[in-house]
Amino acid sequence: MKLKLQILQENDVNQSYLDWYQNEKVVRYSDNQYRSFSIEEQKRYVKNCLASKDTDLFGIFDEDIHIGNIIINRLNSVHKWGEITYVVGNTDYWGKGVGFFAVSEIIIKAKKVYKLNKLCAGLAEGNIGSQRVLEKNGFKLEGRRLKQLVFGGQFYNQLDYGLLL
Numbered sequence: 353m354k355l356k357l358q359i360l361q362e363n364d365v366n367q368s369y370l371d372w373y374q375n376e377k378v379v380r381y382s383d384n385q386y387r388s389f390s391i392e393e394q395k396r397y398v399k400n401c402l403a404s405k406d407t408d409l410f411g412i413f414d415e416d417i418h419i420g421n422i423i424i425n426r427l428n429s430v431h432k433w434g435e436i437t438y439v440v441g442n443t444d445y446w447g448k449g450v451g452f453f454a455v456s457e458i459i460i461k462a463k464k465v466y467k468l469n470k471l472c473a474g475l476a477e478g479n480i481g482s483q484r485v486l487e488k489n490g491f492k493l494e495g496r497r498l499k500q501l502v503f504g505g506q507f508y509n510q511l512d513y514g515l516l517l
């Protein structure tokens with residue numbers, strides 16, 4: 353594998369990207385289970401991210417294959433913290449260190465490029481893969497919001513993680 357993060361462009365949007373969100377495993381702990389996207393809508397989303405000063409959307413690529421995304425939000429926060437969300441949409445790549453790689457690259461950018469003081473991320477309790485990705489990258493559990501999320505008709509606690517940079 354030759355992994356890299358690259359700002360996502362409109363022409364990266366194709367059917368196999370949209371298909372990630374049709375996979376129950378991928379959306380199990382995500383609000384994307386409530387949405388359906390067309391290519392046009394997704395291109396508009398990417399375009400809005402490109403125009404936004406508050407958000408950067410990176411594709412995770414293995415060479416030229418787009419396998420996931422990682423997003424950093426709140427870049428203009430006066431409080432100097434950003435929020436990250438991520439997905440490895442191509443499940444053939446799960447368990448191979450891609451999630452860990454993407455978060456570790458964003459940590460470097462958060463320090464060097466965005467000059468933030470802190471990164472935050474939230475996840476549904478039970479999303480062990482996501483929790484491991486954060487903990488392996490040094491994030492600490494800062495709080496647990498009880499029954500904060502509904503996925504698949506079930507309530508889940510939200511775990512809030514933070515990393516001081």
Ligand SMILES: CC(C)(COP(=O)(O)OP(=O)(O)OC[C@H]1O[C@@H](n2cnc3c(N)ncnc32)[C@H](O)[C@@H]1OP(=O)(O)O)[C@@H](O)C(=O)NCCC(=O)NCCS
Nearest residue numbers: 378438439440446447448449450451452475480481482484
């Ligand atoms: C969560 C997600 C990003 C993990 O990506 P990944 O590339 O498979 O994770 P990695 O291979 O980097 O794994 C990092 C660690 O987590 C562990 N891990 C990953 N998935 C796991 C799972 N489902 N159960 C248990 N452990 C898991 C790995 O074994 C590894 O730990 P180790 O190094 O101690 O062995 C991926 O499963 C995903 O995209 N899920 C759907 C979207 C999602 O939930 N995003 C997070 C929203 S908060």
